Amino acid sequence: MADQVPLSMTVNGRTRRGMGEPRLTLADFLREQALCTGVHLGCEHGVCGSCTVLMDGEAVRSCLLFAVQAEGADITTVEGLAPDDETLHPVQEAFRDCHGLQCGFCTPGFVVSVAAFLEANPDPSDDEIRHGIAGNLCRCTGYQGIVAATRQAAAVLKGEGQ
Amino acid sequence: MSNTAAAARYVGQSVKRLEDPRLVTGHGRYVDDIVLPGMLHAAFGRSDLARATITRLDTSAAEALEGVHAVFTGADLNSHNDSLRASLHPPESPSPPANMLADGDVRFVGDPYVMVVADSRYIAEDALDLVEVEFEPLDPVVNYETAAESDDLVHPELGSNLAHDLPVPNPAQQEAFEGAAHIITETWHQHRQTNVPMETRGIVASWQPHAGVMEVWASTQSPHEMQLVGARVLGIGEHKIVVHFGDVGGGFGQKMFLGREDMAVLVAAKLLASPVKWIEDRRENLLASNHARIEQMTVTMAVDENGNFLAADLDQLEDDGAYPLGGPATPGAMATMLYPGPYRMGPVSWRARTVYTNTCGRGAYRGPWQMESVAREQMIDRVAREIGMDPLELRRQNVLKPDDLPYQVSTGLFFETTISPEQTLEQAAEMIGYDDFRAEQAKAREEGRYLGLGMALYIEPTSMGMGPLGTESAMLRVEVDGHVNVFMGTGSHGQSLETTIAQLVADELGVRPQDVTLHQGHGSGYGFGTGGSRSAVIAGSAARGAASGVREKVVAIAAHLMEASADDLEVADGVISVKGTPAASMTMAQVAATAYQNSDALPEGMEAGLEHTARYKAPPSTHSNACHICTCELDPGTGKVTLLRYVVSEDCGVLINPMVVDGQIAGGVVQGIGGVLYEHCVYDESGNPLASTFLDYLVPTAAEVPDLECGHVVVPSDTPGGHKGTGEGGAIGAPPAVFNAVADALAPFGVYPNRQPLDPNAVLSLIASASDS
Numbered sequence: 001m002a003d004q005v006p007l008s009m010t011v012n013g014r015t016r017r018g019m020g021e022p023r024l025t026l027a028d029f030l031r032e033q034a035l036c037t038g039v040h041l042g043c044e045h046g047v048c049g050s051c052t053v054l055m056d057g058e059a060v061r062s063c064l065l066f067a068v069q070a071e072g073a074d075i076t077t078v079e080g081l082a083p084d085d086e087t088l089h090p091v092q093e094a095f096r097d098c099h100g101l102q103c104g105f106c107t108p109g110f111v112v113s114v115a116a117f118l119e120a121n122p123d124p125s126d127d128e129i130r131h132g133i134a135g136n137l138c139r140c141t142g143y144q145g146i147v148a149a150t151r152q153a154a155a156v157l158k159g160e161g162q
Numbered sequence: 163m164s165n166t167a168a169a170a171r172y173v174g175q176s177v178k179r180l181e182d183p184r185l186v187t188g189h190g191r192y193v194d195d196i197v198l199p200g201m202l203h204a205a206f207g208r209s210d211l212a213r214a215t216i217t218r219l220d221t222s223a224a225e226a227l228e229g230v231h232a233v234f235t236g237a238d239l240n241s242h243n244d245s246l247r248a249s250l251h252p253p254e255s256p257s258p259p260a261n262m263l264a265d266g267d268v269r270f271v272g273d274p275y276v277m278v279v280a281d282s283r284y285i286a287e288d289a290l291d292l293v294e295v296e297f298e299p300l301d302p303v304v305n306y307e308t309a310a311e312s313d314d315l316v317h318p319e320l321g322s323n324l325a326h327d328l329p330v331p332n333p334a335q336q337e338a339f340e341g342a343a344h345i346i347t348e349t350w351h352q353h354r355q356t357n358v359p360m361e362t363r364g365i366v367a368s369w370q371p372h373a374g375v376m377e378v379w380a381s382t383q384s385p386h387e388m389q390l391v392g393a394r395v396l397g398i399g400e401h402k403i404v405v406h407f408g409d410v411g412g413g414f415g416q417k418m419f420l421g422r423e424d425m426a427v428l429v430a431a432k433l434l435a436s437p438v439k440w441i442e443d444r445r446e447n448l449l450a451s452n453h454a455r456i457e458q459m460t461v462t463m464a465v466d467e468n469g470n471f472l473a474a475d476l477d478q479l480e481d482d483g484a485y486p487l488g489g490p491a492t493p494g495a496m497a498t499m500l501y502p503g504p505y506r507m508g509p510v511s512w513r514a515r516t517v518y519t520n521t522c523g524r525g526a527y528r529g530p531w532q533m534e535s536v537a538r539e540q541m542i543d544r545v546a547r548e549i550g551m552d553p554l555e556l557r558r559q560n561v562l563k564p565d566d567l568p569y570q571v572s573t574g575l576f577f578e579t580t581i582s583p584e585q586t587l588e589q590a591a592e593m594i595g596y597d598d599f600r601a602e603q604a605k606a607r608e609e610g611r612y613l614g615l616g617m618a619l620y621i622e623p624t625s626m627g628m629g630p631l632g633t634e635s636a637m638l639r640v641e642v643d644g645h646v647n648v649f650m651g652t653g654s655h656g657q658s659l660e661t662t663i664a665q666l667v668a669d670e671l672g673v674r675p676q677d678v679t680l681h682q683g684h685g686s687g688y689g690f691g692t693g694g695s696r697s698a699v700i701a702g703s704a705a706r707g708a709a710s711g712v713r714e715k716v717v718a719i720a721a722h723l724m725e726a727s728a729d730d731l732e733v734a735d736g737v738i739s740v741k742g743t744p745a746a747s748m749t750m751a752q753v754a755a756t757a758y759q760n761s762d763a764l765p766e767g768m769e770a771g772l773e774h775t776a777r778y779k780a781p782p783s784t785h786s787n788a789c790h791i792c793t794c795e796l797d798p799g800t801g802k803v804t805l806l807r808y809v810v811s812e813d814c815g816v817l818i819n820p821m822v823v824d825g826q827i828a829g830g831v832v833q834g835i836g837g838v839l840y841e842h843c844v845y846d847e848s849g850n851p852l853a854s855t856f857l858d859y860l861v862p863t864a865a866e867v868p869d870l871e872c873g874h875v876v877v878p879s880d881t882p883g884g885h886k887g888t889g890e891g892g893a894i895g896a897p898p899a900v901f902n903a904v905a906d907a908l909a910p911f912g913v914y915p916n917r918q919p920l921d922p923n924a925v926l927s928l929i930a931s932a933s934d935s
Contacts (some may be wrong), residue, residue: 021284022283024284031194031195032197036188037191037192037194037195038187038188038189038190039188040192040361040411041194041441042360042361042362042444043855043856044443044444045444045855045856045857047855047856047857048360048444048856049358052582066857077188078186078187078188079187079188079189079287081187082187088183088186088187088534090840092186092187095182095186096178096179096182096183096186097178099176099179099821099822099825101185101186102184102412102656102657102658102825102826102829103360103361103409103410103411103412103655103656104181104182104185104186104190104409104411104656104729104746105190105192105359105360105361105409106360106411107185107186107412108188111186120205128865130864130865131864131865133863133864134863134864134865135863136863137360137861137863138361139358139360139362139412139414139829139833139857139861140360140656140825140829141825141828141829141832142825142829142830142831142832142833142867142870142892143828143863143864143867144824144825144828144869144870145825145828145834146864147864147869
């Protein structure tokens with residue numbers, strides 16, 4: 001076992017300090033030490049996207065990063081998107097409205113990915129949506145509700161209402 | 163009657179899911195989110211060989227690693243179980259040896275032979291690297307087509323690789339074949355696929371010494387199966403196992419039964435008297451959880467000169483792998499029995515065989531016997547092509563029509579009058595614009611473009627009411643503040659039961675859905691759980707029964723307190739009021755408070771409290787039906803298939819929540835699309851699995867699937883709510899529909915595909931075979 005090293009980063013606006021081996025993944029740090037269990041591990045090899053978080057504003061796969069690589073970074077997980085306990089982020093609201101989830105396991109990764117995608121491409125075509133979210137896997141919905149939710153969230157975020 | 167439910171207010175509405183606020187914000191609680199004081203972590207060492215003798219196994223270095231608490235081998239663990247038998251598997255039926263860990267030899271790549279329990283998963287996996295093991299390789303049995311004849315035995319204890327052989331000859335079939343205008347035969351193959359829930363399997367087990375209680379958190383579809391089998395494994399009473407049910411990240415059949423690893427964790431937790439967690443990783447899930455669909459059916463059909471089906475002969479062979487999940491399965495017997503489907507098929511003879519191989523065990527996967535629809539619908543397209551009829555016309559001619567119902571099928575099935583195959587066939591044909599597409603297709607072919615259309619029509623026996631599957635219970639209690647708690651034996655893992663059960667209870671009892679909370683797992687009455695398209699009909703009917711019982715009492719109490727006639731009261735959205743005089747009313751909370759805290763004010767002789775338990779026994783089967791039609795374009799240069807449109811017309815009876823029904827269908831359809839075009843658990847001839855990551859096992863993404871259009875035909879079933887099951891159907895209809903579309907697109911080449919997957923390589927090979935001939 002390698003020596004533990006100190007870790008420090010901002011997670012959803014709060015400073016989180018901890019200790020871990022250099023091989024500790026960012027996903028495990030977030031789940032176990034920052035208590036963000038919304039970060040889900042679906043494959044641990046960077047394909048399914050369930051563990052997607054924002055690192056300094058960029059969507060990253062937290063299973064493919066070591067926690068030490070995020071030292072000092074600003075991390076946003078799915079838990080950090082909603083403004084308060086009673087209100088959902090427009091992407092989260094859209095997933096609920098459009099039945100964009102069933103079992104909910106892939107959902108945190110999708111929600112974060114879609115939020116980042118719409119930030120980069122606020123007015124996507126359907127084809128851009130389908131390819132833009134093709135880096136995340138869902139086994140329940142057949143993507144119908146997810147595509148619809150992304151469309152709705154894009155409209156809401158642009159201020160067009162639903 | 164005063165206590166009949168008001169007209170449906172919530173059933174039939176796309177009520178937004180009660181599950182969602184926690185799930186979209188990352189506040190679900192899945193098994194890996196459970197952390198207990200002193201919890202240890204398990205990891206399994208697995209065979210890299212398909213069949214081998216273990217000649218040396220030394221765990222001392224692994225045991226010596228700091229942070230390791232125990233290293234178990236088969237010799238350590240296997241004696242600590244009374245029985246590993248799944249509840250659906252008859253005790254007297256032969257099965258593979260009951261071992262949690264391989265002992266002496268390994269029988270497939272992924273076979274667990276050692277288990278490390280350590281302070282962290284990282285340390286447990288480090289320790290696995292220190293386990294010293296040597297194998298003497300043996301010739302594996304990989305090809306299931308020749309397994310029955312092989313002298314190499316997967317399970318020497320059983321004396322044969324043939325697990326089941328069920329021949330059911332029918333002299334009437336042979337007579338019908340004589341003199342038939344057309345006798346057409348083909349062998350249809352499905353390939354090895356797997357369920358791939360996005361959350362892998364997992365369990366946390368915590369033993370309480372002296373209390374003798376095992377507390378379990380599990381990713382399961384069936385909390386009660388976990389409890390019953392866990393009790394059998396540990397040799398303790400069922401009441402000594404407490405199964406907590408949280409959020410479950412999909413299953414599609416994989417989590418209906420306990421795996422050998424689940425059982426090993428239970429035993430280890432007891433031996434160590436420490437909580438133990440095991441979370442399967444994706445490689446383990448792809449290699450060693452369960453595979454499915456590995457089968458072939460040789461179909462011979464007799465057809466008269468006008469295209470009327472006369473009879474069929476079926477020969478089904480399927481691969482059970484080494485350790486089938488849930489015990490040796492015989493889906494082939496169901497596949498053959500169901501083959502006639504929604505048609506007048508005439509007499510049928512059949513044989514169903516199952517063999518063991520040195521591969522990952524077979525398990526239930528969404529529509530476990532859907533080979534019946536795959537073989538039949540692909541065969542019907544073949545018949546149409548052979549006799550020169552349009553496939554839609556051929557189906558129209560042979561489909562069961564309302565006048566044919568009820569219908570006794572020659573294989574023993576009985577179809578009630580509440581099925582609607584002809585209606586769904588016509589609705590789907592209209593939705594796709596059948597004639598227009600055929601015209602477009604003909605024009606495209608002239609331009610050298612290859613379009614195809616495939617359809618599949620099927621009847622699915624849902625909500626099967628026999629044996630352990632037959633019943634579900636609901637215990638419903640209106641609490642002191644008027645909120646409703648329902649305790650059920652279901653295991654919702656994406657099916658939205660927290661919402662749909664709440665909708666049913668809301669209508670039946672007269673409250674709002676958000677006033678109802680569903681509790682699953684510990685504290686619920688026995689039920690088989692969620693799978694087999696059974697929860698809406700069986701669990702839903704139990705929930706209705708419980709709500710109806712409580713409603714009767716609510717009305718009686720309110721009538722007494724309001725000095726009104728029960729017949730004059732109505733209950734809606736948690737308010738009991740006098741019809742026509744809304745000002746005269748009470749709330750559910752007031753009635754509940756009286757029932758518990760002021761019981762002297764209740765009607766003379768009435769028992770205090772506000773609760774009722776109901777158990778529903780389902781009929782043998784509640785049949786749903788659907789028709790899938792899709793269109794595709796095939797690129798003959800690359801072999802790529804692009805789906806253009808996909809329509810489904812289905813009849814699941816009364817829809818509880820249309821949004822949820824459409825979601826279930828879409829999910830199943832995309833699994834079927836993936837199965838035919840992309841997904842494949844490939845083994846090489848030495849039994850090495852080649853698809854061990856999501857880079858090799860290709861789950862469809864949003865970029866591969868078209869928009870899905872759903873139409874609904876609603877013929878209520880005879881069960882209490884008029885519902886029929888709908889969870890599996892999408893995955894039953896999609897494979898043959900997609901297959902038929904590709905075969906249709908390839909028709910100009912004069913080739914006859916008979917096996918999946920139809921990936922670009924397969925398509926190009928088919929085209930090449932045409933130019934060769």
